[in-house]
Each structure stands twice: as C-alpha cells, then as structure tokens.
Amino acid sequence: MTRKQATIAVRSGLNDDEQYGCVVPPIHLSSTYNFTGFNEPRAHDYSRRGNPTRDVVQRALAELEGGAGAVLTNTGMSAIHLVTTVFLKPGDLLVAPHDCYGGSYRLFDSLAKRGCYRVLFVDQGDEQALRAALADKPKLVLVESPSNPLLRVVDIAKICHLAREVGAVSVVDNTFLS
Template sequence: MTLKQATIAVHSGLNTDKQYGCVSSPIYLSSTYNFINFKEPRIHDYSRRINPTRDLIQKALSELEKGVGAVLTNTGMSAIHLIMMSFLTPHSLLIAPYDCYGGSYRLFYSMNQRNAYHVKFINQSDISALNIAFEKKPNLILIESPSNPLLRVVDITNICKLAREVGAISVVDNTFMTPVLQNPISLGADLVVHSCTKYISGHSDVLAGVIIAKDPELINKLTWWANNIGVTAAAFDSYLLLRSLRTLIPRIETAQNNALKIIEYLKRQKLVKKIYHPSLIENVGYQYAMKQQRGFGAILSFEFDGNDKLLKLFLNSLKLFTLAESLGGVESLISHPSSMTHAGMSSEAKSIAGISEMLLRISVGIEDHEDLINDLDNAFEIISDSI
C-alpha cells in the first residue's frame, strides 16, 4: 500500500459537505431529486441511478484500485452477475476457475444450464489448459487469485495478456487481497470485482459489491446496466463502507500478522494434514504471490486429519472462532467449505477442485493472536483426549 493509497483510504468522503462543513460526509437518503426546471434535471435525479453518498465510495474504491470508475452494487454476487449481464450473450463463452467461490460457481453453472451464456471451468494454474481455453476465443475470463478456499495463486499478468490477445475481457476477483495487498488493474486486468461484504466492510454488517474498470467505456456500460436491472447499493450501506474504508489498512495488517502466527502454530499440530496459504513455499502459485502481491492475506485453510465425529467435536470446542460463512470481519470465523460456502457445487466438482470433507477455512480477525491460538490449542487438546 503506497502512501497515496493510505491517504485515499483514510480521507475518503471527508470534508465534502459544502452546506455545514461536516467532516464526515452526510448520508443522502433521498430516493428522488427535484428538477431545476422543465427538461432540466440535476446531476442526481433518482438514487437507483446515481446517489451522492454512493458516488463518494465509488470514487474512493476506484482510486484505490487505480481504475477510472466504479459501480457499487447491493451484494458481491450481484456485482459478478452484473458483469456477466453487461458483456455476455447466449453465444458468449466465459472461462472460470474450477476452484472458484461456490456462489460464483453456482451462478455460472445455472446460467449455463439456461443458455444465458456458456461456461468452461478450468485449472488456471495449468498453462496447457489455459492455452486450450483461449483457442476457443472466450469473451470473458474470471480470475480468482488467491482462490477460495484453497488459496491457489495464478499469474494474473500472463492470463490478462492472453485475454487481450483474443479480445476477451479479463476480470479479477480481488476480495481476498483488497486494494491494500494487490492491484489487478496494474497487472493488466480490465475489471476488478470485490465482495465489499468482506474486508471493505470489515464488520459483518453490510452486504455490497463493487466493480472497478480501467476503461471509461467499460464503466459506462456497467453503470447503464446497473441502473437498468436495479442492483445499485443503498445510500446507508455506502456510508457504512466509507466509514469502514478508513480502518482497512490497520485491519488488514493486524489480521494478516495474526494469520502468520496461527500458521506457525498449525504446522506443529498432528491433526493438521496440510495448510493452504500464499505465504507457504509449497502453496500453488507461491512464486506469483511473491511477484504480484504486497502481502499474503488473512485467509487460510487446512486439512483436518480425522473423521466427521472428530471434526464436529473440534468445531464445537472452539470459543473464539465462530462457525459461520463469509470472511474479512474483525472477528475470526471458521467454516466447512464443502457443506457451507461451496455446498452449491456437486460432489464431483468439489472433488476435481480439491475441496474435501475435512477441509476447514479460517478468516482470521484482529483479536489477540495468543487468544486465538489458545482457543485452537484447547480444541485440539479436547480432540486428542477423546481419541
């Protein structure tokens, strides 16, 4: 994170009030705005299309991701859907990661079944699979790096280059890294998407998504479709995201440092078969993480070496880690991807992607790392005593 980006994050929306001089931006809750005169609308006429509070967070996120504009939507999935709605037709081909977020997989698979567009799921770490996919002249490729939940990292620059060569739009889901740790537009991406529900919000109290574009033509099309289908975010949610953005950097830094300490602890546990995190040299794409990321993030996964009974006991023994979906909040969460975030994938698809029944994903929060490790240690001790 550069000094300029840090300033953008902290000062987003501050001192914009011309009427009263409020330091924090007011919330513009009005749904409609009067016309100056007959056939003479204001810049803001109806809040589904454009809202002053939403304008501020869109501008801030666009600047943080080094784009030219942004569209804030009401959920992360509506942001993904908006991209597909804007650029794909029944004859279009989408290339998606075989190990992507379960909600994205479910959307693409179901829309493919309805012939809204065609989708091909591939291992984007496999150069041969990528080359074969691009020979089919796809219209759009979605990149998820690191992937959810196995934290695989791919070469964003190379994939975006291959996309440009065939005229495809490249989209990077940057939810795990945030603008603090990675800027895909600088690596060649056309669009960047975030589930703002996660780290951008950081408090598990907002649903939102955002798309940032590197080209004005792309953002104009997305803006038109967002208004057309009505997926823009509400004013109050926009205000909450502005508030949260000001603490994004210290939250990410604290959570990431906690994650690294937890990984060192997990390495010593007999009931942990394998750990997934971009900081580990054996992790898929470690060499690319070192090149394109400014940090490794606070999401990690691990294979529990046990059975369903022991896994249930382990999860029930945790006190500080909450068993819940989602990620990126100030509190630490643990989830079972196979039955939770990726339940929408078939057993075959999960098997191909490497999502096992013993896989657990942790979203590390900003609590004291010793407390978190003690909580894990207590749960592992209970398991060991029961064997």
C-alpha cells in the same frame, strides 16, 4: 506531482461538497429524492440506484485504482452477475476457474444452461489447459485468486496477459485479499 495511495485514500472526497461546503462528505440517508419538475429527475432519484455518498466512495476507489470509474455493489455475487451481464451476450464464452466459489459456479452454470452465454470451467493453474480454453476466444476470463474456499493461488498477471492476447476482458475476484 503524483499523489501517494495513502494521500488519495485520506483526502479523496474532501472539500467536494459544492452545495453546502462540507469539508468531510456527509452520509446521505435519504432513500428517495424529489424531481425538479415533471419527468425532470435530479442526479439521484432513488438510493438503490445511487446516492451522493456512494458517488464519493466510487470516485475515491476509481482514483485509488487509477481507473475511469468504479461501481459499488451490495454483495460479491451481485458484482459477479453485473460483470457477466455487462460483458457477455448469448453465444459469448466465459472462462472461469474450475474451483471458483460455489455460488459463482452455480450462477455461471445456471445462466449458461438458460442460453445467456457459454461457460468453460478450467484449471487456471494449468497453463496448457488455460491456453486451450483461450483458443476458443472467450469474451470474459474470470480469475479468482486465492480461490474460495480452497485458497489456491494462480498467476493473475500471466492469466490476464494471455486473456488480453485473445481480446478477452479479465475480471479478478480477490475476495480474500480485499
């Protein structure tokens, strides 16, 4: 039986606490965790890297989205930087919207100038311009819809389909809709 989104959202993480049997997952406030022995860390050692509370939320998000996993970050810009760090290496091409969030634009431009990757800013609402950019075989296509701050909407499904045709990974930043 397939569970509905609302059921997943309400029930995810319930009765998962094997250590104490908590029905509702507790909020773990500890910043550091002890090791079981010298150089023998537990699942968590420092909360900046992860903690049990974040694990519960990440599992819930993955289940809601039908994904294999999820990663929470503390800001949208850290998420954007993480994605480029994971998927791009020097010489790889990132295709990004020409009207993306200014912070994203400056980050991409700065890292491209430092040789971390190449970036091409394109009007993703212009199919011809998008296809021309995709002809360069990007590794990553960032879509921002609605765009920030102009609120321009593009066809996410179409862009992702076109990106997939050239083997690119698509990442969608939908800050205003989430």
